[in-house]
Amino acid sequence: MSSAVHTIVLAGRSADVWPVAALLERELPPRIKLHVIEDGGIYGPRGATVPLGSGYHTRTGIDCATLLEHCDAALSLGSVLENWRGEGSRFVTAPSGTLPAVGGVALHQLLLKMAAGNADFGQSFAPFRFAARAAEAGKMALPADAPDSPLAMLGPQVSFDRGRYAAMLRARCEGACTISKGRVAAAQINGCGDIGSVTLDSGAKIPGDFFVDCSGDLSDVAGCPEDLRPLQIVPFGQVATIALVADRKPVMPIYRAQEDGLLAITPTASGQLLTFACSTETTEETILQFTSESAVIATVGNGCTDTPWLHNLVRLGTASVQIGSMLSADIVLLQAQSLLLADCLPVRSQMQAEADAFNRKHAETVRGITDFAFAPLYLGAHAGLVWEEVRASPPPHSLQIRIDQFRSRARVPSFERDYADEQTWTELLFGMGLQPSGYDRRADTIPPAHIERVLNTIRQQLDGALARMETRTNFLRRFA
Amino acid sequence: MTAAGLSRSLGGLGLSITLVESDAIGTVGVGEATLPHIRDFNRIVGIDERDMMSRTAATIKLGIEFRDWGRPGDRYMHPFGTYGETIGPAPFHHYWLKERANGGQTAALGDYSLPIVAGWNGRFEPPSAQEGMLAYNYAFQFDAGLYAAYLADVAQAAGVKRQEGRIVETRRSDAGDIVSVVLDSGQVIEGDLFVDCSGFRALLIEQELQTGFEDWSHWLPCNRAWAVPCAIGAESTPFTRATARDAGWQWRIPLQHRIGNGHVYCERYSTDQGALDVLMGNLEGTPIAEPRQLVFKTGKRRQMWNRNVVAIGLSGGFLEPLESTSIDLIQTGILKLIDLFPTDRCELADVSEYNRLMDLEYGRIRDFLLLHYVANQREGLPFWDDMRHMELPASLAAKMDAFRSRGLTPDYSDGLFLLQSWLSVFIGQNIIPETLDPRVDTMSAGERQAHLERIHSTLLESAEGMEEHLSFIHQYGASFKQSGA
Numbered sequence A: 001m002s003s004a005v006h007t008i009v010l011a012g013r014s015a016d017v018w019p020v021a022a023l024l025e026r027e028l029p030p031r032i033k034l035h036v037i038e039d040g041g042i043y044g045p046r047g048a049t050v051p052l053g054s055g056y057h058t059r060t061g062i063d064c065a066t067l068l069e070h071c072d073a074a075l076s077l078g079s080v081l082e083n084w085r086g087e088g089s090r091f092v093t094a095p096s097g098t099l100p101a102v103g104g105v106a107l108h109q110l111l112l113k114m115a116a117g118n119a120d121f122g123q124s125f126a127p128f129r130f131a132a133r134a135a136e137a138g139k140m141a142l143p144a145d146a147p148d149s150p151l152a153m154l155g156p157q158v159s160f161d162r163g164r165y166a167a168m169l170r171a172r173c174e175g176a177c178t179i180s181k182g183r184v185a186a187a188q189i190n191g192c193g194d195i196g197s198v199t200l201d202s203g204a205k206i207p208g209d210f211f212v213d214c215s216g217d218l219s220d221v222a223g224c225p226e227d228l229r230p231l232q233i234v235p236f237g238q239v240a241t242i243a244l245v246a247d248r249k250p251v252m253p254i255y256r257a258q259e260d261g262l263l264a265i266t267p268t269a270s271g272q273l274l275t276f277a278c279s280t281e282t283t284e285e286t287i288l289q290f291t292s293e294s295a296v297i298a299t300v301g302n303g304c305t306d307t308p309w310l311h312n313l314v315r316l317g318t319a320s321v322q323i324g325s326m327l328s329a330d331i332v333l334l335q336a337q338s339l340l341l342a343d344c345l346p347v348r349s350q351m352q353a354e355a356d357a358f359n360r361k362h363a364e365t366v367r368g369i370t371d372f373a374f375a376p377l378y379l380g381a382h383a384g385l386v387w388e389e390v391r392a393s394p395p396p397h398s399l400q401i402r403i404d405q406f407r408s409r410a411r412v413p414s415f416e417r418d419y420a421d422e423q424t425w426t427e428l429l430f431g432m433g434l435q436p437s438g439y440d441r442r443a444d445t446i447p448p449a450h451i452e453r454v455l456n457t458i459r460q461q462l463d464g465a466l467a468r469m470e471t472r473t474n475f476l477r478r479f480a
Numbered sequence B: 001m002t003a004a005g006l007s008r009s010l011g012g013l014g015l016s017i018t019l020v021e022s023d024a025i026g027t028v029g030v031g032e033a034t035l036p037h038i039r040d041f042n043r044i045v046g047i048d049e050r051d052m053m054s055r056t057a058a059t060i061k062l063g064i065e066f067r068d069w070g071r072p073g074d075r076y077m078h079p080f081g082t083y084g085e086t087i088g089p090a091p092f093h094h095y096w097l098k099e100r101a102n103g104g105q106t107a108a109l110g111d112y113s114l115p116i117v118a119g120w121n122g123r124f125e126p127p128s129a130q131e132g133m134l135a136y137n138y139a140f141q142f143d144a145g146l147y148a149a150y151l152a153d154v155a156q157a158a159g160v161k162r163q164e165g166r167i168v169e170t171r172r173s174d175a176g177d178i179v180s181v182v183l184d185s186g187q188v189i190e191g192d193l194f195v196d197c198s199g200f201r202a203l204l205i206e207q208e209l210q211t212g213f214e215d216w217s218h219w220l221p222c223n224r225a226w227a228v229p230c231a232i233g234a235e236s237t238p239f240t241r242a243t244a245r246d247a248g249w250q251w252r253i254p255l256q257h258r259i260g261n262g263h264v265y266c267e268r269y270s271t272d273q274g275a276l277d278v279l280m281g282n283l284e285g286t287p288i289a290e291p292r293q294l295v296f297k298t299g300k301r302r303q304m305w306n307r308n309v310v311a312i313g314l315s316g317g318f319l320e321p322l323e324s325t326s327i328d329l330i331q332t333g334i335l336k337l338i339d340l341f342p343t344d345r346c347e348l349a350d351v352s353e354y355n356r357l358m359d360l361e362y363g364r365i366r367d368f369l370l371l372h373y374v375a376n377q378r379e380g381l382p383f384w385d386d387m388r389h390m391e392l393p394a395s396l397a398a399k400m401d402a403f404r405s406r407g408l409t410p411d412y413s414d415g416l417f418l419l420q421s422w423l424s425v426f427i428g429q430n431i432i433p434e435t436l437d438p439r440v441d442t443m444s445a446g447e448r449q450a451h452l453e454r455i456h457s458t459l460l461e462s463a464e465g466m467e468e469h470l471s472f473i474h475q476y477g478a479s480f481k482q483s484g485a
């Protein structure tokens, strides 16, 4: 006999658990009760940058004004990759929709054709990197401001302290769900392998029908298999994180490759957050040199499970995938996991089909995010043992296909549940120095004069749209 | 089709394209029902739809009607469009299922799909909406021979050289690539890239390169067909019909001037004569040609692209005609080839990518076709009993479990048959989810009923406002011109 799911218990540190709880609270009917077990604040990176108008924010009902008002958030249109192509190099990766094709041929293919033989292809491509240009120019707009214009291609992102973000989400859920503070100390497993209840370190016993572990403690006490398959692409075993009030904070998130590791600088409205990820062999002295005396140092794992949902327990966040914070892959993934979970939620104790569907979609989602976030690690040229080790290991199969296809003909293959658009991928791969040896042969069927005309028209449209865009400062006045 | 696609897309490159065809061998000569993607192909090669329709006797196709597939007496349509619209956090079909489970007076699922409502009413007009409940697409039911002739004109006008003759020999380089083919006249035709469109013979890809065939007949066992055209007896519906028979199924494809009919069956469960009798006994009009028998095996080539040979069409594989997928697979093969067209030589990365994409496409289509057979309740008939109890490919078993258990539909975005197609067969063949998305309960019964009622009446009104199907064709200027004059 299968019994109905009435209570969902979510456990984890607040930064991990509230993004999941907030979405479920928003979408589930009142007859399904949520019980959130909150254990401390944040472990690991504090700064995060996620898409502003993502499915996650839309479905959770969180708009720009809310984020600005409650999360000390900063808005941007891109992120800076520093030093990835060698010391002093700088590249802006900006989420972007794809430019219209001309005669069925992608615009960058036409540019490649026109630039054939010209070593500095980057220069001819630059004017068409609309979102990146807008990001560099300190402009800001929302795609909804002018859906029939180049603004529609923009992918605004929001940066925040995960602690503030969690507090905002928590406030939305208060009153609608039960909250217990404490650490999960034990789990009571029934004969079928399902969790019936969990006991907190305080001794409180919390029963539930379905359990969501967002940080890993619940999985440990429930005896989940240690099945995180190592991801060679995450070479870092520890992170140091600190929030600083800064007069001169960056206008965009920065991901700086350093000899010893990766420094992520996340702007907020009032300051910046530093996160330095490095190998376990890096000394504390080196770590503090890049952060600050009062930085909190944490050891982190590396890996990914193929079966995050087993029996009536689903593992999310670091409980399922430990991929670090390059391009905020960790929090982007947590939001994506929340959406998948909401779409696959079980109704009764017999939930194998839901688990299978979730696990399959989850693997695709992880692939999309990790491929994008880690492409710079493979394609970068930064010196340092840690980077050389990454480059020496084989990339995931799907990333290898993307690299091969791009190298062969500047083609960007798509996979199910991809994270980034064709344009964003194209810019990143070019930006990381991948030189295609050919291009789409259809480009040669379009007369150069026609291509030139079309490119000029598009360039002018983009220039005009950019000139008309508000500065970020003016944009923020809307919300004052 | 391949010659037209390549010449119109890549003709400007100065490619020399030669098409070798043998009148003595001829073509397989069937294939009348298409899928909506063919409209994209027509656009790419610059075909005027009206003109094409008038020269191929084409009618409009809004979907495929399936009769007797779940239980005898059942009837549903797989539409080229969507069901309902987004009305809450859960997918639309969950609200419909909830209403139905609560004993509400809900209409059939098909009544929430515009192409189905229009199709049942024999109506059509070109879609005006891109998304939402009024969005849909359409395909054609045409004389494939005439379509091929039409494309031959397009290809030759774009510079393709057509060479009549039979290929009797293939020559290869030391490296193993094909360098030329020799015709029965002795003429040698050299090339850098060879596209094998030689049908089931698979002249280059198999006879020469011995690429290997993945036999899927244990999953899709139908391996024979009888085909015969007949006079129009009933109406020229804007949809194809597939009626389940004891050892297979029968197609009905109405063109402007005749009906195409065929009986696809498995020889293990029916004699050839028995199958022919079933077909001839179920024609709605007088036969207008002798019935022809076709023999095939379902499956696909292990690699669609091997060395410098790309197999397109039946030489690459065949998955039986139930969902009119063959012409579409030809189109997919052409478009992917154009996408990955080599510059100097066939790069391994491009060949692997082509094969990866085609494998994905074939696998998904196979699962979708197989679903029709295994989700049957036609008990007591050996063919259908065996289909119901077969061991499924894991990929299909997972899709069926997900739907049966919680109404979760496949949601991949890249492929021929997407969510709505799967939904139509699941529900149409009586797979009703045991549980529903809990998010449906955020809506009250009253709100739900109001939404369903609104959608139903909007679609009915839209369909009633459409033209009668044949008069649309007439007014569109697409009436059949016999000689193509």
Ligand SMILES: Cc1cc2nc3c(=O)[nH]c(=O)nc-3n(C[C@H](O)[C@H](O)[C@H](O)COP(=O)(O)OP(=O)(O)OC[C@H]3O[C@@H](n4cnc5c(N)ncnc54)[C@H](O)[C@@H]3O)c2cc1C
Pocket (backbone or CB within 6 Å): B020, B021, B022, B023, B025, B026, B027, B028, B029, B030, B031, B032, B033, B034, B144, B165, B166, B167, B168, B197, B198, B199, B200, B201, B203, B225, B227, B262, B294, B296, B312, B313, B314, B315, B321, B324, B325, B326, B327, B328, B330
């Ligand atoms: C029963 C049945 C029903 C079908 N119904 C549909 C349908 O409704 N919708 C759909 O989309 N598809 C359908 N199909 C599939 C459709 O018929 C084919 O996909 C389509 O006809 C294309 O076939 P082809 O060109 O690959 O092969 P063929 O039509 O067999 O053509 C092969 C060509 O190669 C040439 N050739 C072969 N050997 C040589 C040689 N040695 N030298 C020179 N030339 C040679 C032949 O002359 C011919 O021109 C059906 C198939 C079957 C069997």
